[in-house]
Each structure stands twice: as C-alpha cells, then as structure tokens.
Amino acid sequence: MKSLNLNLNLNLNLNSGLSTENLAADNMSGKQAKYLVIAEALRKAIKEGQVAPTEWLPSARKLAQQLAVNRHTIMAALAELVAQGWVEAKERSGYRVVANLPIQSSRPVNKVNQRAQDFDWQFRHKQNIPVTPKIKASQYVYNFSGGQPDIRKFPFDEFKGHFAQTCQRPKIDDLSYGDSRGEAELITEISTYLRRVRSITDKEMMICNGSQEALYMISQLLLQPGDKVAVEQLGYPPAWAAFERAGAELIAIEQDERGIDPVHLAKVLAEGDVKLLYLTPLHQYPTTVSLDIARRMKIYQLAVQYGVAIVEDDYDHEFHYDSQPIAPMAADDPAGLVIYISTFSKIMFGGARIGYVVADNALITQVSAYKMLMNHKSNVLVQQAVAKWMQQGGFEGHLRRMTRLYQKRRDFMVLELKSYQAKGMPIHFEVPAGGMAIWLDTGKSIVGLKEKLLAKKVYLQTEVEFNMLKELPECDYRFIRLGFAAMNEVEVAQGLSIVMAVLYSEES
Ligand SMILES: Cc1ncc(COP(=O)(O)O)c(C=O)c1O
Structure with a gap:
C-alpha cells in the first residue's frame, strides 16, 4: 500500500519537472544525459522528503513506463544515485533510500521543525528587512519597477x-x-x-x-x-x-x-x-x-x-x-x-x-x-x-539601441498618462529628460496601493518606500514611480489601466 502512494507522489513530481518532452529537448540540445536528469529529479524528491530514508523506490520498470524512457536509462540513473550514496540496491528487492542521507540539508522539510530547540545565534546585527522577497518584481505580469531594464532585449x-x-x-x-x-x-x-x-x-x-x-x-x-x-x-x-x-x-x-x-x-x-x-x-x-x-x-x-x-x-x-x-x-x-x-x-x-x-x-x-x-x-x-x-x-551599439527604445517607451508612457489626465484623473508629472522612470503625483494617498496592485499582478514602488520620513500623515504620500523601460507598449498600456482603475475606483 505504502509503495503505491509513493509511486503517486513521484509521478506528480517527475511529471512536473521532467516531462518526456523536456528529456527529449535536453537530449537533443546535448545539455545533459537523460539518465542524469532523471537521477537529479529522484535526488530532489529524496531531498524534499517525498521518499523517506529506508523507503523503497518504485521499480525500474514502473519508472521507465512513467517517464516513457528505456529501462536501461532508469538503471543508469539508479546506479548514479547508488554511486552518490543516496540509494542502495538490494538484490531481488529493488532500490531503497539509504538510512543516513549524504548531506544534512537533505533532512525532509517537514521534519526540520521537530528539533527540540534552535541554536541561539548571537547576531551582532540583525537584518529586519526580508532579504529575498517571496515573489520577485520580474515575476509579476506588469513590472513597473523603476530601474528595471528590458532584459529580454539584451x-x-x-x-x-x-x-x-x-x-x-x-x-x-x-x-x-x-x-x-x-x-x-x-x-x-x-x-x-x-x-x-x-x-x-x-x-x-x-x-x-x-x-x-x-x-x-x-x-x-x-x-x-x-x-x-x-x-x-x-x-x-x-x-x-x-x-x-x-x-x-x-x-x-x-x-x-x-x-x-x-x-x-x-x-x-x-x-x-x-x-x-x-x-x-x-x-x-x-x-x-x-x-x-x-x-x-x-x-x-x-x-x-x-x-x-x-x-x-x-x-x-x-x-x-x-x-x-x-x-x-x-x-x-x-x-x-x-x-x-x-x-x-x-x-x-x-x-x-x-x-x-x-x-x-x-x-x-x-x-x-x-x-x-x-x-x-x-x-x-x-x-x-x-x-x-x-x-x-557591441556595448556602444547596445546602448544606442536601448536609448532609442527607452526614449520611445518614455514617450509612449507620457502619452498614456496624458490621456488619463484628459479623462480627468488628477495626476501630475514632469517628463524626465532621462532615466527609466516617471515620478507621478497621483493627487491622493498611495498608502496601501502597492499591496492592492500586487494582488492584481502589477508591481510598482510607491513613495512610502522612498521617503525617509515614515511618520507623515497618510495623505502626504502621494507619488508612485513608474518604470517605463522594462515593458513594451502593450504591457505598459495594460498595466497602467489596472493602476488607474485601482487608484481611482469608487472604493479606493
Ligand atoms: C540609485 C541606484 N544606485 C545603484 C543601483 C545599482 O546597484 P547595483 O550596481 O548594486 O546593482 C541602483 C539599481 O537599482 C539604483 O537604483
């Protein structure tokens, strides 16, 4: 029964990160041998605790079927894991995860919190801002991050x-x-x-x-x-x-x-x-x-x-x-x-x-x-x-191309913003002579705006983040910084329409 569940878990994991298509593509591009890709996926499953120490892996035949690869490929992957010390082969029974995994960080995630007490680190300085945001600005559909270049154009x-x-x-x-x-x-x-x-x-x-x-x-x-x-x-x-x-x-x-x-x-x-x-x-x-x-x-x-x-x-x-x-x-x-x-x-x-x-x-x-x-x-x-x-x-050529592109994008954003002004939105801005962003006075408090926009897949930064004075009345924070370099015109137009809708909707 247990081994059946295990199969299912592995199925899911392997199919998400390691489709047959991926394997074929990797192979064709000569990136990494197929058996190594499979070994890596299995190792990841073990490290993540999907298969616990001493548990049996699905049979080589089953794995070969699931991944639509030759059984020899699976055998090679398993041999690789044996060589690395992650699994052991038991004659006539198959392969199982070793009792003591090769590295400490392989401890299954769900067991980390079972430690009786965490070590009491004596930090001289403690970082009180999150070092890595959960979702990066570039992962939002619309990224108005002010200094962001269009990396797709590099x-x-x-x-x-x-x-x-x-x-x-x-x-x-x-x-x-x-x-x-x-x-x-x-x-x-x-x-x-x-x-x-x-x-x-x-x-x-x-x-x-x-x-x-x-x-x-x-x-x-x-x-x-x-x-x-x-x-x-x-x-x-x-x-x-x-x-x-x-x-x-x-x-x-x-x-x-x-x-x-x-x-x-x-x-x-x-x-x-x-x-x-x-x-x-x-x-x-x-x-x-x-x-x-x-x-x-x-x-x-x-x-x-x-x-x-x-x-x-x-x-x-x-x-x-x-x-x-x-x-x-x-x-x-x-x-x-x-x-x-x-x-x-x-x-x-x-x-x-x-x-x-x-x-x-x-x-x-x-x-x-x-x-x-x-x-x-x-x-x-x-x-x-x-x-x-x-x-x-190449550097100079790239700079010339990007300067032309960003100027066009600045001009496009200016036109878009002017059209919102013409529709009566109380926005004000100076056209910047350079750079990658427009500093926009929204005419109202922007406290809480960022969070509302993140929920709508739009990333931007507001005055709250840039103002050293943190204790001003909410109505004194009115500006947002709109990066115009990282997105094309369609993306900017769509992103701005969401920003404006959230800013000036009835309930905000
Ligand atoms: C004002 C300012 N200084 C410096 C940087 C660049 O920092 P780094 O060279 O560490 O990427 C940025 C990038 O966002 C910036 O906006």
Whole structure:
C-alpha cells in the first residue's frame, strides 16, 4: 500500500519537472544525459522528503513506463544515485533510500521543525528587512519597477561570443587570485568610456560586485558609529541600509522641484558630525529631477567647507534623451572629495553584478584592500567578456539601441498618462529628460496601493518606500514611480489601466 502512494507522489513530481518532452529537448540540445536528469529529479524528491530514508523506490520498470524512457536509462540513473550514496540496491528487492542521507540539508522539510530547540545565534546585527522577497518584481505580469531594464532585449547571442573568446584563450594569470581592483582591460575600457561621456579624468577606478558592494565597503571604511550621513529625503534605501549598518545616523535633506535644497544642507552641515553626503544628482532617485549647475556648485562648496565627502551615484546616466546629460560632480573635483559610483545593472541586468567606484588613489587603495578581505576580487570571466564586448563595439551599439527604445517607451508612457489626465484623473508629472522612470503625483494617498496592485499582478514602488520620513500623515504620500523601460507598449498600456482603475475606483 505504502509503495503505491509513493509511486503517486513521484509521478506528480517527475511529471512536473521532467516531462518526456523536456528529456527529449535536453537530449537533443546535448545539455545533459537523460539518465542524469532523471537521477537529479529522484535526488530532489529524496531531498524534499517525498521518499523517506529506508523507503523503497518504485521499480525500474514502473519508472521507465512513467517517464516513457528505456529501462536501461532508469538503471543508469539508479546506479548514479547508488554511486552518490543516496540509494542502495538490494538484490531481488529493488532500490531503497539509504538510512543516513549524504548531506544534512537533505533532512525532509517537514521534519526540520521537530528539533527540540534552535541554536541561539548571537547576531551582532540583525537584518529586519526580508532579504529575498517571496515573489520577485520580474515575476509579476506588469513590472513597473523603476530601474528595471528590458532584459529580454539584451544581446545574449553576441555576448555569448565574448564569453567563448575569453575561454578559448584563457589568461591563466588573471584567473587566479590577485589584484582586487578588477581586470585591467575592463578598467581601461570603462575609464576611456567615462572620460568621453562623463568627462571624468585623473581618478582611479576599481570594479566591484555591483555598486552596492562599493557603497557597503565605503561605509565600512569611512563611517564610525554616531557619524551622520546626509541623504536626500526621497532616496535609495539600499544605500541608506549600508550607511546604517556601519552605525551612521541618516539625516534627511529637504528637496524641492529642483532637487536637494542647499540651504537646508548648509544648516545640517553647520550642526556638525556629517561625514558623508550621498547624492543621485542626475535623474535623482526616485524623483528623476536633475540637479542644476548652480545647486551642484553650492553643494560642492559646502562639502569643501565642512570637509564632507560626497558619494555621487550616477546609476543610469547612459539613458538620457533630449540632450547630453549634465557632467557629474566627479568631473570637476579639485578637492578630490567625490567618490563616484556607477553600475552595469541598467545597461545589462542586475545579475551581472558589475559596478565600479572611481575616486582618488588613497581611497581606492583602501577599498581594494577591503575587497580583498571580503571576497578577493569580482568574477574574472564576466569582467573579461564585458571588456571584449566594449572593445569590439557591441556595448556602444547596445546602448544606442536601448536609448532609442527607452526614449520611445518614455514617450509612449507620457502619452498614456496624458490621456488619463484628459479623462480627468488628477495626476501630475514632469517628463524626465532621462532615466527609466516617471515620478507621478497621483493627487491622493498611495498608502496601501502597492499591496492592492500586487494582488492584481502589477508591481510598482510607491513613495512610502522612498521617503525617509515614515511618520507623515497618510495623505502626504502621494507619488508612485513608474518604470517605463522594462515593458513594451502593450504591457505598459495594460498595466497602467489596472493602476488607474485601482487608484481611482469608487472604493479606493
Ligand atoms: C540609485 C541606484 N544606485 C545603484 C543601483 C545599482 O546597484 P547595483 O550596481 O548594486 O546593482 C541602483 C539599481 O537599482 C539604483 O537604483
């Protein structure tokens, strides 16, 4: 009886993850031998506790029938599991799961909670935000996530060629441990690019595992518990988290329609103890406003006067549509106090984990020493492939194509929003000169909106997430950030119609 139930469970599992079609496809593409795919599915079933230690597996004949494969294939899969120590063969009886599974994590999920008491970890810091959301933004049908590129448009085939090249002629020396600053050829490529498009010269660069790693290391190196970090009141929470983790206190600087207010900043700096000022001067995150020259100069003078370093996060300067983007503060930094960071997460995708930090030699030396301590260096193969992509012009071509596409998508979203305005929706927005999102005043409180939209398969971020001030009256949070880059026109139109319906329906 027991063995009958077991068969049923395995049936379900195998059929979902391992259809005959999948097997055939894998085989044809030469990905993985059929018997290994089956062994993996069985191993997963054992690890998940579908088959407990000492329980019998279905017979090879039954498995062969279920999966429509040859019995020899099943025998090979079982032999593989025996070799790995997951099952044992009993003569004339068949195969059963061993009593002691090879690894501790194989403990069936439903038995984990039977431990008498959990170990009492003494955390120095405790993370109080969920590290990985249950459902990722990209898994929603409509993803208005503000900084999300359209990853479907990335030229994977072309990029694959650069990866292949790096493996065909491996640089053995670079592939070992060593210089934590990053691959010299990638640093050369990005430095040349930055000199041309952002006028940044006479600074050093190092490659990081995304700009978040740079923010974290800078915080750890420069901040003491009790130091203050001045940040835009509406800003980028992952940067705030890095500063706070180093023990810093965040001070929110007021913003108006021209960006961060230098008068308020001057007041805060005069009160003392501010170590760092974190800014997104171009396409401010999340409001998309670019700081004008006059304010930048005033802010820079204040930083010099009070001896405060500026972290300039130039996260999406590549996408600017109506003119050349204004040069970064790092381009004119006689005092050498600007730490410039940027990323390939918008050009490629967040999972590429390529970011960089550009600053004076003394700082870069310390950051690279810190990186050595944390993780030696960033992934060499990816860096080399990106360097080749840049050297051979693919990077520039991709940027040109994506800039054109995102401009069209921005214009489309603007038209859509204007049509809602014409229908009487009380929405207001400025057309952003660049970036990947529109900051929209909905004219009403957006508290609770995100949750309602998630239930309708729409992901977007609201002012509640970006505003450092958490205690304002609900009616003071009115903005949403609508990313326009990741979706095509049909998706944007459909997604917006759901957003508007939820925002302005009778009951909301
Ligand atoms: C303001 C800002 N800075 C930095 C980043 C990129 O971070 P990373 O390079 O770690 O992916 C993002 C991406 O969302 C961002 O919005």
